[in-house]
Amino acid sequence: MVSASIVTYRTDCDELYHCIESLRKNGVSPIFVSDNSPDDSLRDFCSGFDEVEYIHNGRNIGYGAGHNVAIRKAIHLKSDYHLVINSDVYFGGGVIDRIVGYMDANADVAQLIPNVTYPDGKIQYVVRLLPTPADLIFRRFLPERWIQKRNTCYCLAFYDHSKPFDVAYHQGSFMFFRTKCFDTVGLFDERFFMYPEDIDITRRMHRLYRTMFFPAVTVVHAHKAASYKSVRMLAVHMVNMIKYFNKWGWFFDRERSVWNKNLLEQLGYKK
8 A cells, every 4th residue: 555645734726636636546545635724625625536535733733743644644554655745746657656666676765756857857856965054054045156066966966866876865745655664763853843854754764774766757846945935934944954953963963974975975976
């Protein structure tokens, strides 16, 4: 069984429809819509799909916490795999079967993210080095031409993304988990309201299992980059990244240093 969860907050129904239809035509069921909206106006919309279970959380409990509500249900149902997916992601048929085939053949893989593109076909760099404070500050506030070399390294943009590799940071738009691994690693850390929960859970999985980039299939993510367009969302991003670095280390994070160095060597990065 492959289950999935989508966390919503005043989400556009057309956007949600395309995501749900992608999951349905790939045989994913159940699909949990974990709604953080102040009202349950999506309930009637979701009732039109047999595969969808609508959950109204009553308030905005955060991205990771919203998914945790659904993941607990997936664990109870003994789902083999669980997909954490954004509502603005869509894809064609056969994608989930290819992913399941790979996961079935590689029992040491706990988590997978496929190739991800923008709607225009341009690649999204959804796997990255574990961030340092400088990576995030420089990317957000300095002119791109000043940081182009470091940004290319941090986003792994120098690599052609043609082959699978094991990487400790998966962006949260499409995270395919082996459900039983949550028993060992735990769920999303609910101290993070939004943004770094994807980095946090991937590196926790990476400590014990492989967490793979799998370019054999491609999905489309109509990424909005909300923190670049909203002062409020930028503030949310910054507060939660402070929590992340408080947890894992600001400038002294040996695990980050070792893993990043090994990954760059593996991918053939040349300074």
